[in-house]
Amino acid sequence: GAVVSQHPSWVICKSGTSVKIECRSLDFQATTMFWYRQFPKQSLMLMATSNEGSKATYEQGVEKDKFLINHASLTLSTLTVTSAHPEDSSFYICSAWDRGPYGYTFGSGTRLTVV
Amino acid sequence: GQQLNQSPQSMFIQEGEDVSMNCTSSSIFNTWLWYKQDPGEGPVLLIALYKAGELTSNGRLTAQFGITRKDSFLNISASIPSDVGIYFCAGRGSKGSSNTGKLIFGQGTTLQVKP
Numbered sequence: 394g395a396v397v398s399q400h401p402s403w404v405i406c407k408s409g410t411s412v413k414i415e416c417r418s419l420d421f422q423a424t425t426m427f428w429y430r431q432f433p434k435q436s437l438m439l440m441a442t443s444n445e446g447s448k449a450t451y452e453q454g455v456e457k458d459k460f461l462i463n464h465a466s467l468t469l470s471t472l473t474v475t476s477a478h479p480e481d482s483s484f485y486i487c488s489a490w491d492r493g494p495y496g497y498t499f500g501s502g503t504r505l506t507v508v
Numbered sequence: 509g510q511q512l513n514q515s516p517q518s519m520f521i522q523e524g525e526d527v528s529m530n531c532t533s534s535s536i537f538n539t540w541l542w543y544k545q546d547p548g549e550g551p552v553l554l555i556a557l558y559k560a561g562e563l564t565s566n567g568r569l570t571a572q573f574g575i576t577r578k579d580s581f582l583n584i585s586a587s588i589p590s591d592v593g594i595y596f597c598a599g600r601g602s603k604g605s606s607n608t609g610k611l612i613f614g615q616g617t618t619l620q621v622k623p
Contacts, residue, residue: 436613436616439613497598500550502549
């Protein structure tokens with residue numbers, strides 16, 4: 394079956410620093426990748442949609458200069474949280490979409506804690 | 509961002525009981541998906557529905573895609589302790605809608621099963 398690898402699974406960083414999260418589709422090519430943020434006891438909120446080789450499309454209210462998304466290949470997308478602040482602490486989850494039988498496959502998430 | 513209306517928010521049931529949860533939306537979706545999320549993990553797909561009226565089963569789970577394409581339900585029969593977790597519905601936007609290709613999540617239903 395389809396597997397999406399997300400790294401790191403957790404990260405603690407100091408306020409003001411940047412953190413990069415990677416999302417890789419291991420056995421299929423993902424036309425589109427999605428990035429979600431989930432606060433405790435809440436649902437997944439879509440942050441942005443990225444297509445390989447083009448600029449990401451951000452949802453309303455999501456700062457594109459703060460959450461940099463790069464989708465350089467059909468198997469890798471990265472989310473960089475720049476100048477992180479404690480309010481950016483959250484669970485970030487990526488999802489890769491395949492036109493074939495796999496549909497949407499989610500990564501295992503990254504727990505970001507900004508101190 | 510947009511969310512689907514999922515209910516109930518939480519359920520606490522006795523082992524062996526049946527469970528039902530549902531999602532509604534003001535928008536039409538062309539795909540309905542049901543996921544289960546364990547703490548600290550990404551969501552795992554349980555059932556996918558692609559046609560209005562479709563009724564699909566996966567073991568003790570049964571889900572239906574509403575005729576109006578604006579709702580879906582998930583039933584779990586004869587619940588067991590390992591059914592504990594958070595269940596999310598998700599809808600994929602129809603072509604031409606503002607949510608084309610995006611997966612929008614419900615608020616989640618937290619299920620607790622008493623042995």
